[in-house]
Amino acid sequence: MNNGISDKSILEIKNVNKRFGGVLAVDKVSFSVGEGEIVGICGDNGAGKSTLIKMIAGVYSPDSGGIYLKGTKIDGKSPKEIREIGIETIFQDLALAENFNAESNIFLGREPIKNRFLKNLDFKYMREKTIETLKKISFEFPDITTRVYYLSGGQRQGVAIARAIHWGKKIIIMDEPTAALGVKESLKVLGLIKETIKCVKAIILITHNMENLIKVADRTIILRNGKLVSKINFKDYEGRLNDLHNDIVKAITGIS
Amino acid sequence: MNLKKIKGINYKTGSQKAINFISKIWSLIFVIVLIAFFSSRGVNFFSIKGLQNVLIAATLISLVAIGETFVVISGGIDISVSYVLGLIATCGGIIMREFYSAGLNQSFVLVIGIISILILSLIPGFINGIIITKLKVPPFIATLGVMGIAQGGAYLLNNGMPVIGLPPLAGQIGNSYILYYVSGKGIKFFNQHASFETKSAIGIFPVTVLIVLIVILISGYILSKTKFGQHTYAIGGNINASRFLGVPVDNHLIKIYMISSFMCGIAAISYIIRFSMASPNAGEPLLINSIGAIFIGGASMSGGYGSISGTIIGAIIIALLQTGLVSMAVSPFWQYLTVGCIIIIAVFFDQLKYKLFNN
Numbered sequence: 205m206n207n208g209i210s211d212k213s214i215l216e217i218k219n220v221n222k223r224f225g226g227v228l229a230v231d232k233v234s235f236s237v238g239e240g241e242i243v244g245i246c247g248d249n250g251a252g253k254s255t256l257i258k259m260i261a262g263v264y265s266p267d268s269g270g271i272y273l274k275g276t277k278i279d280g281k282s283p284k285e286i287r288e289i290g291i292e293t294i295f296q297d298l299a300l301a302e303n304f305n306a307e308s309n310i311f312l313g314r315e316p317i318k319n320r321f322l323k324n325l326d327f328k329y330m331r332e333k334t335i336e337t338l339k340k341i342s343f344e345f346p347d348i349t350t351r352v353y354y355l356s357g358g359q360r361q362g363v364a365i366a367r368a369i370h371w372g373k374k375i376i377i378m379d380e381p382t383a384a385l386g387v388k389e390s391l392k393v394l395g396l397i398k399e400t401i402k403c404v405k406a407i408i409l410i411t412h413n414m415e416n417l418i419k420v421a422d423r424t425i426i427l428r429n430g431k432l433v434s435k436i437n438f439k440d441y442e443g444r445l446n447d448l449h450n451d452i453v454k455a456i457t458g459i460s
Numbered sequence: 461m462n463l464k465k466i467k468g469i470n471y472k473t474g475s476q477k478a479i480n481f482i483s484k485i486w487s488l489i490f491v492i493v494l495i496a497f498f499s500s501r502g503v504n505f506f507s508i509k510g511l512q513n514v515l516i517a518a519t520l521i522s523l524v525a526i527g528e529t530f531v532v533i534s535g536g537i538d539i540s541v542s543y544v545l546g547l548i549a550t551c552g553g554i555i556m557r558e559f560y561s562a563g564l565n566q567s568f569v570l571v572i573g574i575i576s577i578l579i580l581s582l583i584p585g586f587i588n589g590i591i592i593t594k595l596k597v598p599p600f601i602a603t604l605g606v607m608g609i610a611q612g613g614a615y616l617l618n619n620g621m622p623v624i625g626l627p628p629l630a631g632q633i634g635n636s637y638i639l640y641y642v643s644g645k646g647i648k649f650f651n652q653h654a655s656f657e658t659k660s661a662i663g664i665f666p667v668t669v670l671i672v673l674i675v676i677l678i679s680g681y682i683l684s685k686t687k688f689g690q691h692t693y694a695i696g697g698n699i700n701a702s703r704f705l706g707v708p709v710d711n712h713l714i715k716i717y718m719i720s721s722f723m724c725g726i727a728a729i730s731y732i733i734r735f736s737m738a739s740p741n742a743g744e745p746l747l748i749n750s751i752g753a754i755f756i757g758g759a760s761m762s763g764g765y766g767s768i769s770g771t772i773i774g775a776i777i778i779a780l781l782q783t784g785l786v787s788m789a790v791s792p793f794w795q796y797l798t799v800g801c802i803i804i805i806a807v808f809f810d811q812l813k814y815k816l817f818n819n
Binding site (some may be wrong): 283284287295297299300301302303304310312313314315317322323324325 | 681685686687688690691692693696697698700701702704705706707763765
């Protein structure tokens with residue numbers, strides 16, 4: 205029986221539970237992410253999406269169940285350890301320091317040191333690696349020395365994605381990457397996500413926006429009140445976009 | 461449609477570019493305007509003595525402001541600097557006075573005094589840091605409380621009186637120079653004390669200014685070139701992102717507040733060697749002056765911006781005002797009024813700049 209865990213999966217979430225006081229935020233959720241896949245996590249506000257990804261990112265540890273990266277248990281590790289094993293998360297509000305330019309943001313918290321005694325930063329290395337990473341996702345920049353403050357929403361996402369690619373060699377988790385963006389900027393970010401999947405093993409995408417999700421993801425899981433209520437593979441709906449929409453909405457709202 | 465590329469937007473319109481440029485150089489323009497104004501009123505800044513007066517007036521402001529710059533960049537504020545300086549100076553003064561009156565060698569007394577000041581000066585900052593990071597008290601309130609404690613302590617220690625009876629060597633060092641111009645012999649390096657200065661030997665480079673210069677170089681390096689400096693800006697820019705990305709935010713903030721009070725310690729030393737005494741209210745005018753210097757120097761109230769060079773320009777502007785007004789025989793109370801106005805104007809323009817970019 206296929207219980208959502210495929211053979212080629214890189215990340216497996218098995219029967220994960222998380223309770224906050226009287227609220228069961230995540231209730232026995234199991235799913236897997238395969239290599240090369242972009243997997244969505246959909247759901248209404250309070251459905252448990254954020255809690256779920258925070259458990260993967262190491263911010264919370266699950267009360268029960270397990271999270272496995274290629275068979276190795278990784279739940280209970282600190283956010284730092286999770287990043288070290290190659291899982292990067294782009295949180296909406298925890299992404300960038302606006303007073304920094306792209307390179308300082310990409311290396312924030314993990315700055316390369318040139319001389320151990322003088323403890324000076326290796327700005328040249330930072331610049332070179334930043335340009336290299338931005339090229340990987342064909343991300344064009346007006347001026348690499350510009351502080352993030354002066355960048356558009358889409359460009360900011362680009363910098364956050366570049367950081368994730370530079371460090372996250374395996375999985376990148378994106379929390380509402382298009383939430384604050386207009387239609388045009390959203391499309392650009394979706395383009396970046398399509399480039400990103402070429403650089404990493406898998407992407408997990410959290411979004412409210414079904415349209416955007418369908419444009420980039422391969423499949424999605426849907427959460428409602430902390431429970432996984434549906435798994436939808438977009439390939440099964442080829443040419444039936446309306447049915448796909450209806451099924452997702454039904455799963456999110458629980459109204460048939 | 462090309463999904464691949466995010467094209468560069470032209471984020472700098474003409475007026476934005478102009479505002480950005482002006483905000484970067486206005487303080488330098490202000491320096492020139494001040495010099496021109498005071499010169500027209502007969503104040504001479506261009507003699508050796510005139511220049512020295514400005515630089516010496518800027519020493520205490522600069523020292524306190526450099527420490528405070530770290531705090532402001534990290535998004536905090538340290539109100540306690542004024543009386544922390546007074547408390548440390550009083551402690552150091554009493555230690556020196558007691559050892560000296562016990563008949564110990566002057567140089568030994570000075571070394572003991574300086575070392576104890578440097579060690580003691582780490583304590584108020586550590587307390588500030590712990591209150592702010594562990595007890596989660598906002599920096600303004602935490603340091604205000606510590607200022608009250610320091611003020612009370614400083615007055616209680618010596619019954620509110622200045623500490624006198626320090627070794628005379630302190631004043632001799634503090635008012636001497638490392639470079640002298642001796643007529644007929646050219647430039648001489650420091651090996652004489654203050655009494656050496658006569659009509660034929662003119663002091664060029666004051667010792668207290670040298671202390672500031674060394675501090676500027678070290679702190680400027682730390683802030684602009686090292687991981688420590690980078691983390692200071694990062695915390696000011698986005699404290700939650702910094703924490704999430706592995707910056708040891710709490711430890712870093714504690715260190716920053718310790719730097720601030722340590723700089724008060726260095727300022728206390730230069731106060732003692734300059735005035736040959738210690739006073740509980742030694743740092744009183746320095747709170748407004750140092751914070752003024754930082755904001756004139758381009759730091760932002762919300763953190764993330766500021767620099768040592770900017771702060772030093774700010775300190776020089778305030779020193780120019782002080783020495784200029786004194787030379788014009790204007791009441792020193794006007795200094796406070798002027799500096800207060802300049803702080804408000806500087807912060808107003810800072811806010812205006814961001815408003816313009818947001819629109």
